[in-house]
Amino acid sequence: MPAGFTVDEMKRVDEVVEKRRRIKQGELLFSNGEAFTSLYAIRTGFFKTCVTSADGREQVTGFQMAGEIIGMDGIVSDHHNCNAVALEDAEVCEMPFASVEDLSRELPGLQRHVHKIMSREIVRENSVMMLLGNMRAEERLAAFLLNLVQRLHARGLSQSELVLRMTREEIGSYLGLKLETVSRAFSKFSEEGIIEVKQRHVKIIAPEALKKIFNPQTYF
């Protein structure tokens, strides 16, 4: 995945991948408390990560798709600090973290890549905090849809159409909203002609309108 390697280096990076693992929809890739050994590169499929409070409340902390890395929550304590659940049948590459560290001591490019991935996650979570702390329901959903479609587009998929892999409840958990509120926001966008919604199929008709909702100030 990182660029700028020689053929030989690339080969060594590939060798870090210990094995492929298939995860069926609904199954856990790893769970809270489990010993941490590896990072996982998602090859296909879609995951959610979530944390649970002592009294059982669940907070979805992220949705991850092909090409993204999960498991970094486990490094600090050698145990995972969240659950990773496949939202559709998935395949991941298991990368033992000890091997990643060994090789990244030899390849500065890999080392930098690992640091960037973790930094990116920190920055992403910063913006989620902004969402949860300051935005209203429709702003949150607009931001969510724009982010999702942007990531899908970067993978060669449509800029305007997407299939949600998660329920309204999971979207709500991620955005700090109840499922009914998410549903109402979808309906509102739909009535306003901004999107078309048919179950989990969403078509973005007016991306500009979504951006405007996400960030009203830009348009003054």
Add this chain to the structure above:
Amino acid sequence: MPAGFTVDEMKRVDEVVEKRRRIKQGELLFSNGEAFTSLYAIRTGFFKTCVTSADGREQVTGFQMAGEIIGMDGIVSDHHNCNAVALEDAEVCEMPFASVEDLSRELPGLQRHVHKIMSREIVRENSVMMLLGNMRAEERLAAFLLNLVQRLHARGLSQSELVLRMTREEIGSYLGLKLETVSRAFSKFSEEGIIEVKQRHVKIIAPEALKKIFNPQTYF
């Protein structure tokens, strides 16, 4: 800071520190958009980090104290993605990130330490997401106070008394609440005899009660 080094290794780690920098209360250690060059180890003082939305809303993403590292938000894009403001006169050690990377390629202990620091930040932000997404005002404040006093205690300070370095508004921003709500929650805790509040001086009278508020379920 990391343990398990020989005297010689320790010396090399120390040499990564390029210089000390003093930051006066209210001043920026770094700001959003600024080129990223270094991580900073806080020697003395107290910081907040915050992000700002395009329309000017501010979200405090964390409070950092002596012994903690800030700046990791800048690695991903070579530019900082938040502001770091000193809430009291402070002194930091500047550690050029290129040197950190160079040395951590040689010292696996340092490499692991860097990874853990970043992972810890990811996990911390996960719990803030839980706070913002699922908890009510008093639960958030209880969690905040417990976290703060625990970190201070780890630094040899009191388990029960603390001086807040931030305003009610900054606490509110961190917790996704308005300053009035924070103030009311303080008053409520105070009326109930859980804490004593005199301006920014807080004395925790009944830590158990705070823990119970934070996590009611444990006590059933």
Add this chain to the structure above:
DNA sequence: GTAGTCATTTGATATGCATCAAAGACTATT
């Protein structure tokens, strides 16, 4: 010491989202 500023508290009211409830739509199973 005094004026001025900023931070905090407290009260009254408003509002956005949660909660409760029920019906409808889709999916899987038999």
Add this chain to the structure above:
DNA sequence: AATAGTCTTTGATGCATATCAAATGACTAC
């Protein structure tokens, strides 16, 4: 094709927190 189960939508109502407002208290600069 019928049935059960899950997910989603929509409506009615309630509540936690935001908003607006004003008073008080602390701190700063002169």
